[in-house]
Amino acid sequence: MANSAVIIDGKAVSKQTRDNIAVETAKLKAETGVTPGLAVVIVGDDSASRVYVNNKKKACAEVGFYSEEHALPAETTQEELVALVKELNTREEIDGILVQLPLPKHIDEKAVIEAISPKKDVDAFHEQNVGKIMIGNYSFLPCTPAGIVELIDSIGVDVTGKECVVIGRSNIVGKPMAMLMLHKNATVTICHSRTRDLPEVCRRADILIAAVGIAKFVKADMVKPGAVVIDVGMDRDENGKLCGDVDFDAVKEVAGYLTPVPGGVGPMTISMLMKNTLTSAKERAGR
Numbered sequence: 001m002a003n004s005a006v007i008i009d010g011k012a013v014s015k016q017t018r019d020n021i022a023v024e025t026a027k028l029k030a031e032t033g034v035t036p037g038l039a040v041v042i043v044g045d046d047s048a049s050r051v052y053v054n055n056k057k058k059a060c061a062e063v064g065f066y067s068e069e070h071a072l073p074a075e076t077t078q079e080e081l082v083a084l085v086k087e088l089n090t091r092e093e094i095d096g097i098l099v100q101l102p103l104p105k106h107i108d109e110k111a112v113i114e115a116i117s118p119k120k121d122v123d124a125f126h127e128q129n130v131g132k133i134m135i136g137n138y139s140f141l142p143c144t145p146a147g148i149v150e151l152i153d154s155i156g157v158d159v160t161g162k163e164c165v166v167i168g169r170s171n172i173v174g175k176p177m178a179m180l181m182l183h184k185n186a187t188v189t190i191c192h193s194r195t196r197d198l199p200e201v202c203r204r205a206d207i208l209i210a211a212v213g214i215a216k217f218v219k220a221d222m223v224k225p226g227a228v229v230i231d232v233g234m235d236r237d238e239n240g241k242l243c244g245d246v247d248f249d250a251v252k253e254v255a256g257y258l259t260p261v262p263g264g265v266g267p268m269t270i271s272m273l274m275k276n277t278l279t280s281a282k283e284r285a286g287r
């Protein structure tokens with residue numbers, strides 16, 4: 001019998017989150033005079049990074065934040081970039097610093113991330129914040145994983161005791177995602193390129209989260225009927241069109257719930273970035 005998954009509207013959930021953030025921001029400003037401020041640093045001219053950074057700036061304006069962009073040439077040295085980060089660390093009106101990844105090859109990403117003050121690390125990439133996530137003592141939420149948790153909450157699915165399979169083990173998505181699902185009492189498996197019989201492992205999942213970076217990697221025969229399938233991919237298909245890690249048209253006939261690309265996880269990532277920046281500004285205001 002033909003089935004068709006409920007498509008999770010990331011744009012709508014994200015708008016609700018941003019509306020709440022806008023209300024809280026207005027209140028913070030009125031009561032304390034503090035306006036949340038985000039600095040976005042972009043090095044080089046990667047076209048995908050440009051789109052994401054523009055979306056972040058747009059979101060800042062929507063919720064009433066101050067934002068500034070530092071667009072540096074691709075030849076920027078690591079020393080110059082670290083110097084900028086250190087200057088932003090000292091600026092009172094900047095609550096969050098986001099250095100857009102990936103960085104050009106001659107720059108050590110880890111050195112730059114560790115230069116960001118943990119108090120302004122709204123990506124939650126600094127090792128101090130990663131450690132806190134591991135323990136379950138958050139200052140900042142990891143943006144993409146936290147956005148995914150909100151999407152799953154929005155459809156009213158309780159993950160307690162369920163099988164959650166995460167495909168991908170990056171420090172940015174896969175690993176923190178697994179931690180958040182563990183904190184929510186799911187039974188968590190992380191798959192990667194060396195996993196033996198990956199389709200079989202994926203078929204066990206009540207919640208399947210694809211963060212591999214390979215276009216249409218997840219096929220219908222890797223999905224348990226009725227499963228919640230979350231697509232973190234931002235890939236290009238054979239025609240150069242934006243698509244995800246999930247073969248959407250095929251998987252929607254098997255899954256119970258499915259996120260689209262675009263309009264799924266991406267907008268939520270940005271909403272969580274706004275949430276972290278507000279949290280940091282509240283801290284500055286003594287709230």
Ligand SMILES: Nc1nc(=O)c2c([nH]1)NC[C@@H]1CN(c3ccc(C(=O)N[C@@H](CCC(=O)O)C(=O)O)cc3)C=[N+]21
Binds near residue numbers: 052143
């Ligand atoms: N320091 C850092 N922090 C990040 O959070 C970070 C990063 N570097 N590097 C790259 C990834 C990717 N990422 C996305 C953000 C928004 C969309 C987004 O807005 N997507 C829209 C459409 C995008 C489009 O049209 O191309 C959507 O899915 O609907 C996507 C991807 C943040 N990242």
Ligand SMILES: [Mg+2]
Binds near residue numbers: 213
């Ligand atoms: Mg990625």
